[in-house]
Amino acid sequence: MGGPDMAPQTPQRSEAPRPSRGAPRQAREPGGPDMAPQTPQRSEAPRPSRGAPRSPYRLLALGVPLATLALWQVASRFDHPEFVLSPIEIARHFVEALRSGELLPHVGASLVRSLPGFVVGSLVGVVLGLLAGVARSMDQLLSPVVFLTYPVPKIVFLPIVMLWVGIGDLSKIVVIALACFYPCFINAYYGARGTPTIMVWSSLNMGARRSQIFRKVVVPSALPLVFAGLRVSLALSFILLFSTEMINARSGLGFLIRQSESSLRFDLMYVAIVAVAALGYASDRLLLLVRRRALAWQEVTSR
Amino acid sequence: MSGPWADAVSVLRRLALLALGALVWELVARSGMFSPIIVPSITRIGRELWWLAIQPESLVEAWYSVQRALSGFALAAVAGVALGVLMGRSALAAAVLGPLFSGTYPIPKIALFPIFIYLFGIGSLSKVVLIFLECLYPIVVTTQAGSRAVNRVLLWSAANMGASRARILWRVVVPAAAPFIFAGFRIALPIAMIVVIITEMISSADGLGYLVMYSLASFKTDRMLAVVVAIALLGVSLDWLVVRLRDRLVFWERLDSYYAD
Numbered sequence A: 001m002g003g004p005d006m007a008p009q010t011p012q013r014s015e016a017p018r019p020s021r022g023a024p025r026q027a028r029e030p031g032g033p034d035m036a037p038q039t040p041q042r043s044e045a046p047r048p049s050r051g052a053p054r055s056p057y058r059l060l061a062l063g064v065p066l067a068t069l070a071l072w073q074v075a076s077r078f079d080h081p082e083f084v085l086s087p088i089e090i091a092r093h094f095v096e097a098l099r100s101g102e103l104l105p106h107v108g109a110s111l112v113r114s115l116p117g118f119v120v121g122s123l124v125g126v127v128l129g130l131l132a133g134v135a136r137s138m139d140q141l142l143s144p145v146v147f148l149t150y151p152v153p154k155i156v157f158l159p160i161v162m163l164w165v166g167i168g169d170l171s172k173i174v175v176i177a178l179a180c181f182y183p184c185f186i187n188a189y190y191g192a193r194g195t196p197t198i199m200v201w202s203s204l205n206m207g208a209r210r211s212q213i214f215r216k217v218v219v220p221s222a223l224p225l226v227f228a229g230l231r232v233s234l235a236l237s238f239i240l241l242f243s244t245e246m247i248n249a250r251s252g253l254g255f256l257i258r259q260s261e262s263s264l265r266f267d268l269m270y271v272a273i274v275a276v277a278a279l280g281y282a283s284d285r286l287l288l289l290v291r292r293r294a295l296a297w298q299e300v301t302s303r
Numbered sequence B: 001m002s003g004p005w006a007d008a009v010s011v012l013r014r015l016a017l018l019a020l021g022a023l024v025w026e027l028v029a030r031s032g033m034f035s036p037i038i039v040p041s042i043t044r045i046g047r048e049l050w051w052l053a054i055q056p057e058s059l060v061e062a063w064y065s066v067q068r069a070l071s072g073f074a075l076a077a078v079a080g081v082a083l084g085v086l087m088g089r090s091a092l093a094a095a096v097l098g099p100l101f102s103g104t105y106p107i108p109k110i111a112l113f114p115i116f117i118y119l120f121g122i123g124s125l126s127k128v129v130l131i132f133l134e135c136l137y138p139i140v141v142t143t144q145a146g147s148r149a150v151n152r153v154l155l156w157s158a159a160n161m162g163a164s165r166a167r168i169l170w171r172v173v174v175p176a177a178a179p180f181i182f183a184g185f186r187i188a189l190p191i192a193m194i195v196v197i198i199t200e201m202i203s204s205a206d207g208l209g210y211l212v213m214y215s216l217a218s219f220k221t222d223r224m225l226a227v228v229v230a231i232a233l234l235g236v237s238l239d240w241l242v243v244r245l246r247d248r249l250v251f252w253e254r255l256d257s258y259y260a261d
Helices: A033-038 A055-075 A087-100 A104-134 A136-149 A154-165 A169-193 A197-205 A210-247 A253-262 A266-294 B004-031 B042-054 B056-089 B091-104 B109-120 B124-148 B152-160 B165-202 B208-217 B221-249
Strands: none
Touching: A055 A087, A055 B091, A087 A266, A104 A136, A104 A169, A104 A210, A104 A253, A104 A266, A136 A169, A136 B004, A154 A169, A154 A210, A154 B165, A154 B208, A154 B221, A169 A210, A197 A210, A210 A253, A210 A266, A210 B109, A210 B165, A253 A266, A253 B109, A266 B109, B004 B042, B042 B056, B042 B221, B056 B091, B056 B124, B056 B165, B056 B208, B056 B221, B091 B124, B109 B124, B109 B165, B124 B165, B152 B165, B165 B208, B165 B221, B208 B221
16 A cells, blocks of 8 residues: 555546547556545645554644643733734633624624635536536536636636626625635546446446436545545635635625724734634534545545 | 547537637627626737736736745745655654644634734735745645655665665655645645735735736726736646646656646
8 A cells, every 4th residue: 555656646636548638438447546536635634643642642732732822821921012912812802802793793794705605616616527527528628628727816806706796795705606616626527537447337237327327436436535625615715705805895804804903903803813713613624524424434544 | 539530629629618708708898788897808808918918017016926926835845845744754743743734724824914914014025924824734734645655665675775764754755755745736836826816916016916906996907807817827837837847856657637748
């Protein structure tokens, strides 16, 4: 396990024949690069639980962030610029802002923008990606456009979308959806293309129809990569949410950060930043939880 | 089924959607349904793009953006590979740094930008630091995965032949992890482009992101779209460069990319 052949489990690379060549898809051995999507994907946060020895290191792992916070707290007792707040102060302001209702409306406004954008963009991305992965005509139609426009930062479309659909929430939702589309499409595409041929053959042999094969073979085997794509999209949706809100908005957490920064209310700025961090963290954990449910059948590879 | 004829058909089909989109755009722009401010025609965008390309001032703006993106990316590449190899090969480093990285990974770093402006000023430095931070994560994560997946036999052989630990890291682990490292680079470089454009749009007086906002504010939509096209070309060519470099350095493995060889 783990020689150079197995190495790149990233979606960029696949042993599948390039669509441009028009070559028939070749049979591939099980356990070869086909098995790649079964292993943990790119953008995966390192998992501390696996392989890490137990007690002494675990204490250390908990100790480092705690020590950082403690150091910060101690350092803030000395002379410091106005824009530095100690962790305890930030926590106090956070509770205050929650109570006074300064924070929650902005959280709501942000969620109203990011959730529809994320859901629509990633749904379209996954569906089209899977289709392009199994049907050559879709592949030839969609992939060149998607792969050529992939390195373009999608935020640059915000001004033109704003001109078309107005400066309100819809322009932000459209840009977020656009950004979420790409990672989902690419991962679903490589996930579907990486379906072990032998499984497709077996199910054909056992008399499965094409739609059955798609549902029962292609989709499950693409699912690990699809989730990797969803995770990237989720992170991107947050980046775009806050930048669109910083550029122009009258509500939302990005707006709150920018406004409290320019009115020198650093307490509120830190509260908003903590809220952003908490929201990002919570949604990522939620996605991982869903993935664990959906991929309960998946064997965890030992490394 | 193969042969020059089939090749031509497949090339046509690959370009069909792009050509169709451009055609529809041009027709809509020329029909007079919308004002040219809302939908400028492609010929006008092309003229603006040409104007941008020959104008020294706009090239300077592009240079600012590229410089920021690449310096943040380069710092992240060096630090990320070092940290990733360390975390991949040392259980202690993985135990100490791993939770730190996985805990802060889902946090949108862009929210820290206002603090960075206070800390590092409104100039390039705050942007470079944010780009560094955003690029660091994918590079560390992929490098760690790659240096963990190094074939044990290779490590044993190197150790058996008397290689020191540092030499093993540099001559065995890093090359073996190179495909992963480059996968990380390919994820990180578009992120660097995104972040540089975003930060320039939010607060800057130079760079391509600023040029986008400035052209929009002066209702020069054609120029704005020309800048967007320029940014797109820049992103694609940087990605192309990374793929070329990868194919050079990781010559034993070809990348399945969309750049024709």
